[in-house]
Amino acid sequence: MIDLKLLQKDFETLSKKLMRKGVDAELIVQLKEKFEELKAAKTNFETLQAAQNAMSKEFGIYKREGKDISELKAKVDANKVKITEALEVQRIKQEELEQIAMAVPNMPDDDVPDGADEDDNIEIKKVLTPPTFPFTPKEHWELAEHNGWIDFERGVKLATSRFSVSFGMGARLERALVNFMLDFNRERGFEEVSVPALVNRRALEGTGQLPKFEDDLYKIDSQEMFLIPTAEVPVTNLYQDEILTEDALPKKMTAYTSCFRKEAGAAGRDTRGMIRQHQFHKVELVSISKPDESDTIFDEMVQCASDLLKALELPHRLVTLCTGDLGFSAAKTVDLEVWLPGQNTYREISSVSNTRDFQARRAKIRFKDGKKNTLVHTLNGSSLAVGRTMVAIMENFQNEDGSIDIPKVLHPYLGLH
RNA sequence: GGAGAGGUGGCUGAGUGGUUGAAAGCGGCGGUCUUGAAAACCGUUUUCCGGGCAACCGGAACGGGGGUUCGAAUCCCUCCCUCUCCGCCA
CATH class of the missing domain: 1.10.287.40 (Serine-tRNA synthetase, tRNA binding domain)
Incomplete structure (x- = not known):
């Protein structure tokens, strides 16, 4: 608020x-x-x-x-x-x-560029050069089916459209990615936490998904509980209604969860493949800091996600979101967009936001600032969306025969040499 | 799911419907003493909102919500949560 x-x-x-x-x-x-x-x-x-x-x-x-x-x-x-x-x-x-x-969004930082939509976002820099292929690179759904990694039809059978099933190496790669990301984040000073995938209304109000975006969420009617759309919700709300001591800050956490989104307004967009699913896996970074530290931590989080992509040898670019593309709770957001050769474009794979005291005021997260209580700043960022990372690996590491190489950093996680 | 017990300040734990925002203890902080520390002793120690430069003043909060009353931590209703026992179970 x-x-x-x-x-x-x-x-x-x-x-x-x-x-x-x-x-x-x-x-x-x-x-x-x-x-x-x-x-x-x-x-x-x-x-x-x-x-x-x-x-x-x-x-x-x-x-x-x-x-x-x-x-x-x-x-x-x-x-x-x-x-x-x-x-x-x-x-x-x-x-x-x-x-x-409660329905008024956060104020953008002064240095956030004006703009109407994603076309007005401003590129900060590119990291790694997109690979060139001596053949026409395929899109990920083709590669996924060719290798038997992902089964889109059976996902629909079990649930409904926009659900999928991973098999064999596809499933193993997913798990390897999660482990790799968590380890990577932990080495950067983010404590691993494991949290509920169902949360109550209060938690979602704290981080800003409610009351405005109830239609985007899956709800368990009998209990007034919701499936989390991102680990940001349970992790940030861990300290809801608390007054933290100054030396407990900053809290830097990382969590792996499934995320659930109705994608209510997304009909017709990214209908093929696993770019936009109702359920997806994500490793998240959440930080709770003193106000004067949040800019530094924001940069650390962006760097962490970018370095993660670099370690996976995935070309990407950093983009500052303009005012029109900024989310409800964010004062400032940097998106990381990964290069997808099959689509011949950069696609969002991570989003790092500083909400300043917007969520802290809603969730009542404060710290003892000498004698008085001061609202903390909260930050969140994906690091990374696992499904989209799979997509990026498939498209960037594909061979002419449709086979897919595995990034070297993942080899230990898959028992490869 | 069934039966019972209970939810009071950072923690433990008193509390008769009327100066009880709340005894006492622990912890924390400040001080005295000490070369330093401990012990002992003295003092202090919840939060939110509104007003004020400030000292301070007013309001609210004893799990949440509602009710009875001039007045509720205390009585009533309801919801939530925790604990114990039984059942079930990864």
Whole structure:
């Protein structure tokens, strides 16, 4: 959630920043008004309540001393009617404010480029040169089926479209990748954690998926539980409602989970192959830091994901997302796009975001900053999406006969020499 | 799934419907003492919101929500969670 106090302190700056992210100017004004209405309602209620508390204390004294209480009781009763009304007004204002505030996205950092969509993203740099082939490189689904690594039809049989099954070397490579990535991240100082794949509503509100994006999530109706769309949700929320000590920061964690997405708005896009699946595996990085450290840690996380791709010998590029492509919770995002020879293009394989205190405010994650409590900064990034890494390996390491070489760093994980 | 017990501050653990935001102990922090440390002693130690430059003032919070009452940690309802026993089970 954005800092509502900024509405009063510096409305101009705040609204300018939010409008860069496409938030309606009118909505921001409305938010400010609601916030002020709530404060007024609160003051009103608290004044009445203070009077009530004072009178109640008197009441106790009267009773002890055996005085006549009928007059006092009449006063107190009258005040109580007002309190009930004031409380109701406050409750409604609170609800209205929350409804708006929880649906307002984070403010982009000042250095995030303006833009409408992914076409306006700005390339930072390319890493490794895309390979050239003396033949026309195939797309991954063809290679996957040719080698018997992935079975798309049987995935559909078991579940529905956009589910797949890995067999043999395909399945083994997947597992090898997960292990390799976790080991790699651990060596970079990220502690491995293993977390639930189902979370409650509160957790998803904390990281920003709810209330706005419920349609994108798989929900277990009987229990009000949701399948996680990314490990970012359970890992970031590990410290929900906590006040961490300063020396416990930064927390740098890595987790492997399955991720589940309805891909509600993606009909017709990437329908073939395993670029866009309802269930996919991902190794995630999550950091919780003091505000002044988050930029450094952000760079570390981007570097970690890029180095991982480099170790896998996968050509890629780093891209700064423009305001229009930035996610709901992110103040800044760098995407890593891997080269896919079959598609002759770069495709997203990792996304690293700094949400600053946006998620921390929602999830109430703070640290003891000397005497006072300060919101932490939270960051997350994929490192990497396993399915898309498989795709990249298949397409970049393919031979003319359709066979696929295995990146050297994975050999130990597969018992190859 | 069945039966029972219970949820109070960083932890352990008291709590009679009325100055109880909450005894006591532990821990933490500050101090006295000490060459230093320990021990002992003294003091201090929850969080959120609103107002104020500040000292401070007001409100809220004893698992969540609701109710009874002038007044609820304390009584009632409901939901959630934890523990013990039984059953089932990777």
